[in-house]
Amino acid sequence: MTLAISDPSQKSAPDDDLCVLGVESSCDETAVSVVRKRGGQVEVLSSVIHSQIAAHAVYGGVVPEIAARSHVETIDDLCRRALSEAKTKGFDEAELDAVAATAGPGLIGGVMVGLSFAKGFALARGLPLIGVNHLEGHALSPLLAEPVAFPYLLLLVSGGHCQLLNVRGVGDYERLGTTIDDAAGEAFDKIAKVLGLGYPGGPALEKCAAEGDATRFVLPRALLGRKDCDFSFSGLKTAAAKVATDQVKTPQDRADLCASVQAAIARQLCERSERAMTAFTHGNTKPAFVVAGGVAANKTVRAELTKLADKHGFRFVAPPMAYCTDNAAMIALAGLERFSLMDADERSDMMGSMATVARPRWPLDEAAATASPVHKVSGRKGAKA
Known part of the structure; x- marks a missing residue:
């Protein structure tokens, strides 16, 4: 059976005049957004997010079954709110050219909820x-605020991922380095849990670190004998847990350890990013160094990476704070950019788009992910691995 749809090629919407509805449900935020691009200018018409922090806080981390159930319960209302909010800015539903949804990587139950809803809506x-690959959403998220010329160097750093990538264009990514065990955000969260700081751990640890001495505790530096751009945070996590058990007796001890952990994570991110900067080839007079993902919201990490970029002649770029953590605006934008590259046949292939499947793992650079034993397993321990 053939499903007929209106032919997008006949629609009065050239590639620089597109509007997409985005849906995100890969972990513990349900989000819907409407993003429009006109004359090269990106406009977020709406961005609605439901956080599940309260539901997961009692468990100290994300419970997949609770997350999936919450997505089911909230996604329809969020979509209505996103469309209503967009209409206040002159949007009409007839403007929609496509629907974009996270298809992975992530908690498979949550991904399936958002993707199924988006299929029904479309x-x-x-x-x-x-x-949309959730990681591509993060990779392109700075474009929500300002134009960034390709190629650019990307540090994607979140709770589930820690990677350095050469972003040569939409859909064209070269991996320069990745975590071989835990991600930076996971280290933040799990060390915070050991210290009893509550959930979500990353922001709680950052707040506690503001009162601490970052030089108080000496923590290990990972992979010192290697010259590549890969990361490792499992040793830091184990060492910090041991210090917490043996030496943290007072609130000041806790603050000092938080500051030391934060400094150690920032140091490793800077060391590997500096290696990538020296190897990054480009034709730009001042290339962009983009930092995206939830850890990009950490002020200490951001400040250290900004100084590093200045030192090596890069322009530091990061998404606005609202788009560092998971959101649907970045998914809508990634879908919009993908859609703009499609020909008329691809745009009208309803059966093909409805065949999209949810994927718990989905590397941005699939060729590199299968090219070496290290990269076959890299970064798979996080919630969105």
């Missing part, structure tokens, strides 16, 4: 669906 309105 099918009911005769719109194509674009399955």
